[in-house]
Amino acid sequence: MTKLISVSDAIIRSIESGALREGDRLPSEGELATAHGVSVGTIQKALARLSNSGLITREQGRGTFVSGARVAPADVRYLRFRDAEGNELPSYVHARSVKRLKRKGPWSEFLDGEVFVRIERIINVGGRFDLYSEFWLREEEFAQLGGVERDELEKNLRELLGQRLALPTLRVDQWMRFDEIPSAAARELGLEAGQPGFVMELRGYTLRDRPLYYQTVYSGPFSERLMVVREKAS
DSSP: OOHHHHHHHHHHHHHHSSOTTTTTTTOHHHHHHHHHOHHHHHHHHHHHHHHHTTTHHHHTTTTTEEEEGOOOOOOOOSSEEOTTTTTTEEEEEEEEEEEEEESSHHHHHHOOSOOOOEEEEEEETTTEEEEEEEEEEEEHHHTOOOOOOOHHTTSHHHHHHHHHHHHOEEEEEEEEEEEOOOHHHHHHHHTTTTTTEEEEEEEOOOGGGGGEEEEEEEOOOOOOOOOOOOOOOO
8 A cells, every 4th residue: 555545544534433524624734744654745645636536625825624514425336446455445426517518429329318417526436546427417307306415416326316206227237448538537537638547338227228327437547456346236
């Protein structure tokens, strides 16, 4: 485990245990460096990673604070991991934006509509790396949800559709490839535009095999050896 990952893990554990709560101010970069026995540069990289994921916020002239309610444990069943020691890594979701778009793409071909809503989220996996997710719905179905709070967007969107609209996800087709990361995803992940990375496409179906949502998940390269946790059949 690298020093960067070790520091990130320690801060996440403090948030999970309640030692650090919503609104709490973290020690200074120098104090954190001394406490963890690492350089200030390593602390800055760890804080930048956690800030990008929404776990903390950094305010110029004030310090670094726990985001608290803006980040919740993620129910991301299709992307759960264990480390080399068999420990399941906690995942956290941070909603970045919700946009109404008429843009064409694989989502429009699958969902067969004219106007769509794209939900952009960052999924942090155990402080180790980030995933960038674009979740596409037809505009009319998003409108039927009747207004969605940020904390709901940071939970399981499939369950939200099932509970609010009685549209359960009955099947998910998944494709994986290694490809160039689009500029928007690269920007969110702190990568150079055009850099290759991991790409997963998910197509969700509901009753009568009707297309329900389209999702793409991106990640930059990472060196750790991780085990994917498979969802148990219910």
